Amino acid sequence: MLNFCLAAAKALLKSRRPSPKSDMKDSSLIVMGNGPALRDAIDNHPEWLKANHLLAVNFAANTSEFFSLKPELYVLADPHFFNLPSSDPNVEKLWKNIARSDWKMSLWIPISMRNRLSSLSLPSCITPKFFNLTPGDGKGTLLWRLYDKGLAMPRPRNVLIPSIMIGIREGYKKIYLAGADHTWTRTLSVNDDNRVVSIQPHFYKDSDGELKRVETEYKGLHLHDVLGSMTIAFRSYFEIADYAKSRGVQILNATPGSFIDAFPRCHPSL
Numbered sequence: 001m002l003n004f005c006l007a008a009a010k011a012l013l014k015s016r017r018p019s020p021k022s023d024m025k026d027s028s029l030i031v032m033g034n035g036p037a038l039r040d041a042i043d044n045h046p047e048w049l050k051a052n053h054l055l056a057v058n059f060a061a062n063t064s065e066f067f068s069l070k071p072e073l074y075v076l077a078d079p080h081f082f083n084l085p086s087s088d089p090n091v092e093k094l095w096k097n098i099a100r101s102d103w104k105m106s107l108w109i110p111i112s113m114r115n116r117l118s119s120l121s122l123p124s125c126i127t128p129k130f131f132n133l134t135p136g137d138g139k140g141t142l143l144w145r146l147y148d149k150g151l152a153m154p155r156p157r158n159v160l161i162p163s164i165m166i167g168i169r170e171g172y173k174k175i176y177l178a179g180a181d182h183t184w185t186r187t188l189s190v191n192d193d194n195r196v197v198s199i200q201p202h203f204y205k206d207s208d209g210e211l212k213r214v215e216t217e218y219k220g221l222h223l224h225d226v227l228g229s230m231t232i233a234f235r236s237y238f239e240i241a242d243y244a245k246s247r248g249v250q251i252l253n254a255t256p257g258s259f260i261d262a263f264p265r266c267h268p269s270l
Contacts, residue, residue: 004143007136011151016111018150019129021169028052028174029167030254032071033160034060037255038179038203042069045268052176055167057159059090061097063204074098075108075166077133077159082109082116090210101126108166131166139242147243154240157233164240164251174250178268179203182259184230188223196221237262 030052032038041049042065054071058081061074076082086092098107104125109117111130122128136143136152146152153165160180167175187199196218206214218226241262244251252266 001140001142003136003138004140004146007134007143007146007152010134010136011132011146015132015134015151016130018111018131019108021150022171024053024171025173027172028176029055029073029170029172030176030178031055031160031163031167031180032057032060032069033177033179033181033255034058034202034204035179035181035183035255035258036201036203037181037257040256041178041254041268042203048268049178053172055163057163059094059202059204059210061094062090065204066097067100070101070103071105073106073108073163073166073170075159075163077110077156077162079113082113084116084119088209088213090207095120098126099123108162131162133162137239139239144243144246148247154236154243155232157229157236161233161236161240164244168240168244168247168249173248174252175244176266176268177251177253177255177258177260177263180253180255180258180260182233183257185259188226190223195219196223196226198226234260234262 030049032054034057049069054069055073055075056066056071057075060066081091081094099122101123102125106127106129108129108131110133114130117128132151133156134152135155136146137155147165150169154161156162164175184198184200189197191197198218237260241251251263253260253263254266254268
């Protein structure tokens, strides 16, 4: 009850009415994280990708695969993408590439950022949709009702969490995870200046500018801050698993070597 009361109070203060939900129960969704394992799915399981709806995230639009895969959904959550015009050339490139889309795609962004779209010119094939990033913790019928309405979600430590929740709310009954490596601790270290170093590789090669930006973001963070943030993410996946099960949604992790231990594993196959 306490978790629900806290989440309800946050929703009352912060949340706004999200975009209406759809009914995609006859289709399956692949949520494509940008981890290195997505390369395996793209190179070795193209028919599996073609057979399902696709959801892309973050800088995926800056790759050639974005234009060949043509995802039905695209999710952006980090405020960094909405500081427009941006001093980050990767962000400028991202919006230019999204604007080049010539297929039907739902572009999901936080409701708090909806006014930022006014400075962009998007093609008619792109439908902007909006979601709340209001965090809720725990499980239970009352809390799940907030999730159903899109007024709250398990704490959104990274873009994969709202992506899965959007997939559930859109009505998909089977959701696969691809490129959701989350092997962060393998590349986590502390240098001799006591600065935390975290290298998060993707299925594409990051530019020097992007690597520098990530390095700057970690400046001033301590190891307990970083590990605590990771803990939040992995806990949120278990909360999503409980919620999904209560709504008859199957979430399967098709990412080889993934550190996410909340969902059953599967191989990418038709």
